[in-house]
Amino acid sequence: MAINLLINGKSVTYNDDPQMPLLWAIRDFAGLTGTKYGCGISQCGACTIHIDGKMVHSCSLPVSAAAGKSITTIEGLSPDGTHPLQLAWEEEDVPQCGYCQAGQIMAAAVFLKENPNPTDDAITQAMKGNICRCGTYIRIHRAIKRAAEINKQALR
Amino acid sequence: MDRRNFLRVTTLAGGGMMLSLHAGAETFIAKNTTVSAEPIAAIPIGDFLMLKPDGEILFQLTKHEMGQGVSTSLAMILSEELGADWQRIKIEFPQANKKRYAALGEHGTGGSNTIIKMMPVLRKAGATVRQMLVEAAAQQWNTTVDACYAEKHFIIHKPSNRKLGFGELAEHASKLGVPTDVKLKEVKDFQLIGKPQSGKLISQVATGQNKYGIDVQVPGVLYALVMRSPVYRGKIRSIDSSKTLAVKGVKKVVTTRSIAGYKEARFEYDIREGVAVIADSYWAAKKGRDVLNVEWDEGINGSRNMEDFEKMVAERNSRRVDPTGFTGNENAVANLEHVKQSLYASYVFPYQLHSLMEPLNCTAHFKGDSCELWLGTQWPEFIINETVRLFNIKEENVQIHLHPSGGGFGRRAFPDMAIEALCISKEAGNVPVKMMWTREDDQQVNAAHCYQRIDYQAALDKDNKLYAWYEKETRTYDWGRKFVAPELTWSGYNIPNIRYDFDKMIEESIVQSTAWRAVMANGTAFSECFMDEVAEKMKQDPLALRLSLLEEGREVNVGHTQKINNTRLIRVLKLVAEKSGWGKSIVEKGKGRGIAVYPYLHGNSYCAMVADVTVQQNKLTVDRVTCAVDCGLVINPSGVKNQIEGGVVWGLTAVLHGGLEIKNGRATKNNFHQNKVLRIDECPKIDVHFIDTDDVNVWGIGELANPVIVPAVLNAVFAATGKRVRKLPVADAMSSA
Numbered sequence: 082m083a084i085n086l087l088i089n090g091k092s093v094t095y096n097d098d099p100q101m102p103l104l105w106a107i108r109d110f111a112g113l114t115g116t117k118y119g120c121g122i123s124q125c126g127a128c129t130i131h132i133d134g135k136m137v138h139s140c141s142l143p144v145s146a147a148a149g150k151s152i153t154t155i156e157g158l159s160p161d162g163t164h165p166l167q168l169a170w171e172e173e174d175v176p177q178c179g180y181c182q183a184g185q186i187m188a189a190a191v192f193l194k195e196n197p198n199p200t201d202d203a204i205t206q207a208m209k210g211n212i213c214r215c216g217t218y219i220r221i222h223r224a225i226k227r228a229a230e231i232n233k234q235a236l237r
Numbered sequence: 238m239d240r241r242n243f244l245r246v247t248t249l250a251g252g253g254m255m256l257s258l259h260a261g262a263e264t265f266i267a268k269n270t271t272v273s274a275e276p277i278a279a280i281p282i283g284d285f286l287m288l289k290p291d292g293e294i295l296f297q298l299t300k301h302e303m304g305q306g307v308s309t310s311l312a313m314i315l316s317e318e319l320g321a322d323w324q325r326i327k328i329e330f331p332q333a334n335k336k337r338y339a340a341l342g343e344h345g346t347g348g349s350n351t352i353i354k355m356m357p358v359l360r361k362a363g364a365t366v367r368q369m370l371v372e373a374a375a376q377q378w379n380t381t382v383d384a385c386y387a388e389k390h391f392i393i394h395k396p397s398n399r400k401l402g403f404g405e406l407a408e409h410a411s412k413l414g415v416p417t418d419v420k421l422k423e424v425k426d427f428q429l430i431g432k433p434q435s436g437k438l439i440s441q442v443a444t445g446q447n448k449y450g451i452d453v454q455v456p457g458v459l460y461a462l463v464m465r466s467p468v469y470r471g472k473i474r475s476i477d478s479s480k481t482l483a484v485k486g487v488k489k490v491v492t493t494r495s496i497a498g499y500k501e502a503r504f505e506y507d508i509r510e511g512v513a514v515i516a517d518s519y520w521a522a523k524k525g526r527d528v529l530n531v532e533w534d535e536g537i538n539g540s541r542n543m544e545d546f547e548k549m550v551a552e553r554n555s556r557r558v559d560p561t562g563f564t565g566n567e568n569a570v571a572n573l574e575h576v577k578q579s580l581y582a583s584y585v586f587p588y589q590l591h592s593l594m595e596p597l598n599c600t601a602h603f604k605g606d607s608c609e610l611w612l613g614t615q616w617p618e619f620i621i622n623e624t625v626r627l628f629n630i631k632e633e634n635v636q637i638h639l640h641p642s643g644g645g646f647g648r649r650a651f652p653d654m655a656i657e658a659l660c661i662s663k664e665a666g667n668v669p670v671k672m673m674w675t676r677e678d679d680q681q682v683n684a685a686h687c688y689q690r691i692d693y694q695a696a697l698d699k700d701n702k703l704y705a706w707y708e709k710e711t712r713t714y715d716w717g718r719k720f721v722a723p724e725l726t727w728s729g730y731n732i733p734n735i736r737y738d739f740d741k742m743i744e745e746s747i748v749q750s751t752a753w754r755a756v757m758a759n760g761t762a763f764s765e766c767f768m769d770e771v772a773e774k775m776k777q778d779p780l781a782l783r784l785s786l787l788e789e790g791r792e793v794n795v796g797h798t799q800k801i802n803n804t805r806l807i808r809v810l811k812l813v814a815e816k817s818g819w820g821k822s823i824v825e826k827g828k829g830r831g832i833a834v835y836p837y838l839h840g841n842s843y844c845a846m847v848a849d850v851t852v853q854q855n856k857l858t859v860d861r862v863t864c865a866v867d868c869g870l871v872i873n874p875s876g877v878k879n880q881i882e883g884g885v886v887w888g889l890t891a892v893l894h895g896g897l898e899i900k901n902g903r904a905t906k907n908n909f910h911q912n913k914v915l916r917i918d919e920c921p922k923i924d925v926h927f928i929d930t931d932d933v934n935v936w937g938i939g940e941l942a943n944p945v946i947v948p949a950v951l952n953a954v955f956a957a958t959g960k961r962v963r964k965l966p967v968a969d970a971m972s973s974a
Contacts, residue, residue, distance in 0.1 A: 097486075101520040109518060114452035115445015117643070119594055120676040124909035127594060155445035167443040174435040174875045177883055178304030179442035180594040180643025186443060208917045212909065214594045214644055215304045216886025217879065218920040 084148045088113065089157025099145035103137075104128045106144045107154060115155040115183045119212070126211035127180065129187040130154050136191040155183035158190060165235070166190055169227035177215035185211045189225050199229060244365050246411050252290035253404075254411030256366055285331070285341060286315070286362065292390060292404030294321060297331040299338045300355065301346035301615045302438070303645030304883075305939040306876035309436045311355050313872055317429045318363025318422055320387025321403065328437050333617035333637035344617040344639070347650050347752065349840030349937030352872065356935050364419040366410070373410040374401050424870070424933050433875035438641070450612040450640045451598045451673065458600060459488060461661045461672045462522045465511035465682040468535040468902030469748050470499070472510050480528035481514055486521025490514055490529070491664035496627055496656050502619070505714075506651045507749040509682050513661045515670060523675070538747050538902040546747045546899070547585070550690045553742050554583075554711040561739040562723035562796055569696065569705035569734030576696040576704060580774055584693065584763035585964040586947075588713075588897040589686035589753055592890075592914055595643025596679045601658035602669035607634035608659055609669075613642025615650040623652045628659060646887075647752030648684070680912050681904040685897055686753030687714040688746065689760025693767040701775055703786065705734040708764065711742050714750035716757045726761040727836055729793045729801035730768070730786035747899055754887060755940035758837060765833040765948035766963070769955065779832050779952065780814055799838045808928045809845035809865040810834050816926050817847035817863035823956070827853050828860075831952025835945045840937030842868040844881070848921075848949035852957045855971040859889060859921040859950055864942065866925060869932040877938055878925045884942025885923050890915040891943075892950050895966050 084095045086106060093111045095101075107116050107130070116139060119127030123141040130139045131153040158164050166186045169175075176182045185208065192207040193199070199207070204225050213221065245257045285297040296315060302308040308328045316323050333344055342354045367387045374392035375382045384395050391400040441447040466472065478490040490512060497510035512531050516522035533539075560567050570576065600611040608630055614620060614637070621635045642649055658672035674683075689712045696705040708726060725737045743750070753759070772782040784807065791803040813832070814820070823829060829852070834845035849861040862885050871877055894913040898905045906912045951962050962970040 097518070098520060098524075105518065105520050108452075109454075112454065113445070114448065114454070117594070118451065118596070120909050122676075122908055122910065125594070155443075159444075162440055162444045167440075170443045171435050171439045174433065174439070174879065176304075176436060176439055176442045177306065177879055178302075178594065178642065178644050179438065179447050180449060182442050183445045205918050212594065212914055212916060214592055214646075214887075214914060216883035216915070216920070218886065218915075218917040219882055219923060220879065221917065 084144055086111070086144070086147060086152060087150065088152045089154060095144055100143045102140050103142045103144045103147045104139040107139060113154050113156050117180055117183060119181065119184070124212070125181070126188055127184040129184040129211070131187060131191060134191070134194070136188055155187055158186065164190065165228040165231040166193070166224065168231060169224040173220050173224040173227055175217050175220040175224050177217055181211060181213045185213065185221055189228070193225065193229060193232070197229060197232060199225070244362060244415055246369065246415050248408055248411040249287065249289070252408040254288045254407040256286040256362060285338065286366070288366070288403060288407045290404050290407055292325055292402050294326045295329050296326055298328050299331060299341050299344055300351050301344070301613065301639070301645060301649070302641040303346070303613070303615065303649065305880060306436060306873065307346070307351050308438055308641070309434060310352055310872045310876055311359060312437055313429055313434060314356055314359045315363045317427055318360045319367050320389070322390035323429055323434065325390055326437070330639045330641065333621065333639055335618055335621060335632065345619070346615045346645070347647065349837055349842070349939040349941065352935045352937050353840070360421050361419060364421050365416060368416050368419050369410040369413050370403060370406045372413055373406045377401065377409065430872050431874070434873050435875065448640060449595050449643050450600070451595055451643070453600050453611040453638070453640065453671070455600055455602070455611065455669045455671070458669045458671050459515050459517060459665060460519045460522045461513045461515045461658070461670045462526045462675065463493065463511040463513045463657065463661070463672065463678070464526055464529055464531055465509035465678065466533055467682065468533065468539045469509070469746070470536050470538055471902070472534045472536070473512065474532040474534045476512055477530035478512070480530070481525040484516070484521060484525040484528065486518055487514060487516045487525040489665055491661060493657055493660050496660045500623070502623060504651070506653050506751065507684065508653045508657055513664070513672070515661065515665050519673065535902055541747050541899070541902055543747070543897070543899040546745070549745055550688065550711050550742060551583070553740060554690050554692050554709055556740070558738050558740050560736050562725040563734070563736040564725070565734035567736050570694050570707045570736070572705070575698050577699050578697040578774070580695045580770055582693050582767055582770055582961070582963060584691050584760070584766060586689040586760035586763065587895070587965060588688050588748055589891050589895050590680060590683060590897060590912065591644070591646050591648040591753060592679065592912065593644035593646065593648055596676055597648070597654045597674040598672060599654045599658035600669060600671040601655065601662045603628070603659050603663040603667050605667060606630060607636070609636045609638070610655055610658070611638040611640065612655060613640045613645070613649060614655065615645045616652070619650070620652040620655045623656055624659065627656060646754045647756065650752050651684070676909070677907045680907050684749040684751035686759065687712050687716070687750035689757070691760055691763055693764070695767065695771050697775070703732045703771060706732045707736045709738040709740070710760065711740045712757065712760070713742055713746040715741055724796035726764060727758065727795060727801060727838055728764050729803050729806050729836070730783070731788055731791065732786065747902065748897065755837060755944045758835065758940070758944040759947070762833070762835045762944035762948055765835060766951050769831065769948070769952040770961065780810060780819055783810060783834065797838045799841045801836060801838070805843045805867050806834055806836070809843045809867050812926055812928050813845040813847050813863055813865035816865065816924065819847055827851050827957055829953045829955070829957025831949050831954070831956055833945050833948035833952060837941045837944070840868070840939065840941060842866070842936040842938050842941045844941045844945045846945045846949040848946065848953045850950060850953040850957055852954060852971070857893065857954060857967050857971060861922040862924070862946060862949070864923065864925045865928060866938070866941070867928045867930060868938045868941070869930065869934045869936040871927060872935060874927070880938050881925045881942045882923045884940070885946045886915050886920060888943035888946035889919070889950070891965050892947055892967055893919065894968070896969070
């Protein structure tokens with residue numbers, strides 16, 4: 082049974098087990114390795130993507146459930162790496178090893194869209210689902226605030 | 238050192254220049270790597286820096302980038318001496334080659350020493366190329382080299398302000414003789430070093446383009462998951478793979494028996510015996526493994542719980558052994574002529590998982606008398622040596638593609654994942670195989686930080702002064718004990734009689750021990766908790782007591798190549814006291830603060846911390862951590878701060894959540910819902926301050942912070958509650974209050 086996936090605007094057909102987590106279709110069949118495997122049970126956030134603008138842990142969604150929906154991965158967040166979060170990430174020198182960071186950015190992107198003027202507490206609560214073993218939390222927090230500022234400046 | 242120039246330059250086809258390193262007089266035609274788009278002719282050994290005609294500089298990073306920021310700091314050093322435009326430098330990850338990069342030092346990355354080792358080499362290399370570019374420009378302008386200087390990717394003629402770009406000059410420079418005497422920049426003239434820079438790899442990280450070992454996609458690759466013995470040192474008794482082989486996509490089921498077991502290499506490691514399911518996709522391999530039936534001979538560990546093991550360690554640690562090192566009188570703690578009061582305390586730093594975000598993995602292609610590997614590894618040389626030893630492949634036929642990793646922290650220093658993957662590739666019929674660990678594998682059958690138990694004893698004399706200090710440690714791994722003796726732990730206090738005894742308990746360990754950020758310093762830094770207990774006994778302020786035991790200018794030999802410098806300890810203590818406002822009394826119930834100071838001698842850096850905590854209803858919250866750091870000359874202040882912040886978070890996971898629960902030889906927790914790690918809502922405010930220093934040496938900081946936060950927090954818990962916690966994780970101790 083062929084499952085049609087629309088990832089970052091491109092069509093990808095998957096023909097195997099409809100129960101396979103979407104994560105592996107993205108990584109191994111569409112070849113988009115920016116979305117990461119970290120735990121497989123929706124505990125770490127490394128696999129975070131957007132489906133129809135909402136945040137999803139792709140390790141815990143069967144590929145069949147994503148059929149026909151609009152999937153955005155980190156590679157598709159911005160055509161040229163200039164999403165305010167990506168700019169803020171550079172400004173604030175956030176990453177260490179970088180493995181969790183795509184998931185952090187994808188989670189933050191949805192949060193900021195829904196909360197353009199976030200409080201410190203709101204940011205902290207929103208990002209609880211994303212683990213960083215290197216401990217870049219303080220910078221993640223600061224970069225999200227900075228991205229919110231960048232957004233506001235752009236709107237003027 | 239060899240008087241021949243260790244640097245060599247060649248011209249690239251297309252007009253660029255390549256900087257290489259001499260290893261004897263040999264040259265050979267290397268395989269064409271994908272380093273440059275231009276076709277490359279004969280490449281001398283050790284190419285690590287390329288300047289292209291368009292001005293782009295490609296820096297081959299021979300050390301491992303695992304988040305500690307070496308890709309940025311090393312590139313900064315090079316860029317500074319070159320006089321390059323920082324934006325024009327690009328990082329590339331080469332293939333491993335023991336001979337090619339020998340003059341640059343090994344690939345091996347760890348021990349907080351990368352920047353120390355690489356600084357002089359990179360400065361010389363950068364200055365050499367700069368000088369050659371200046372010479373080339375001077376020739377073109379028919380002027381003297383003194384009239385020219387390098388700045389931001391140009392050579393500029395001082396009197397006329399004419400300039401030529403690095404790229405334009407590259408080909409001409411590449412044909413000049415390589416100078417042996419080069420003048421390095423003065424520290425006061427540094428323009429890049431010392432200023433915060435954002436990491437070189439951020440744009441690829443933030444767009445999902447950074448390729449880790451787990452992301453490698455080799456054409457025709459198969460995927461393997463291994464069911465490993467759930468009990469340490471267990472063996473396969475029987476396998477029923479009938480259901481597994483019926484799963485669509487599963488190709489083969491093989492064992493890793495041929496290479497499994499305890500390995501007596503330079504540093505001992507272990508590979509748990511296992512059964513590998515090989516399939517055409519990760520998902521098929523997982524489904525296949527889920528229905529695999531293996532029975533195990535569990536051996537003696539199958540009946541052991543962690544509590545049983547801990548009793549064995551406690552008993553072992555109570556046995557008398559000869560001192561590993563001592564000052565003054567080795568039996569001073571028992572000398573009743575002087576000793577009027579004694580204190581005793583036992584501390585435990587238990588096994589700790591690494592929980593690296595990128596689970597262990599390796600893509601391997603065994604080809605008979607050669608092999609090819611793709612992975613992130615801290616120590617390619619260890620992999621090469623073990624591959625030669627275990628698979629009878631010649632060193633020059635081991636090809637390793639090096640990748641940055643999603644966390645090393647010591648776990649990726651060991652070659653086990655590469656040996657496993659090679660074995661599976663061979664058993665699969667010499668096909669490329671990507672062997673992956675699931676998170677459950679990572680949490681349940683992994684090697685861990687060694688278990689450390691330290692029993693302390695302090696003796697006070699009739700004047701209520703510290704007369705003697707005794708530490709007895711039992712540990713499940715050697716870590717340097719074989720190599721440096723006599724030895725003391727890393728306190729620098731002026732106590733007349735200090736003794737350190739060490740015993741190892743490796744055979745009886747119930748998991749394999751391995752390197753874990755800062756290694757033995759994690760346990761030995763408990764001396765900062767015991768010092769706090771002494772301060773309490775003497776009714777002295779913990780900071781005041783420490784300062785009274787330190788002396789400006791005093792250096793202490795503890796058996797390490799670096800001595801412990803009292804001045805550096807005093808300086809970070811005073812700075813952290815100032816910045817944290819130490820001394821103000823805390824009246825709020827449930828709040829407390831603690832102080833600790835410890836050096837990391839392999840990196841020769843010093844750190845003091847003050848932790849502010851709240852304990853309410855037995856729940857510990859770390860509110861704020863103030864850090865004072867002495868790491869000599871700071872290359873990238875932003876990078877160093879990131880490491881200190883990260884080290885605090887790393888240590889706090891061990892404090893709040895860590896340890897390893899084992900029942901009947903098996904780890905009881907299998908993923909992050911059970912084995913918690915620190916998340917953003919538990920992260921304290923962290924302030925990092927650098928001391929003012931004239932030191933022009935760079936010192937390493939990757940492992941500096943995490944040993945210090947532990948005693949700082951435990952001391953704060955005591956201040957807040959009057960309760961001494963002497964074992965991690967804190968939650969266990971608090972819940973029994």
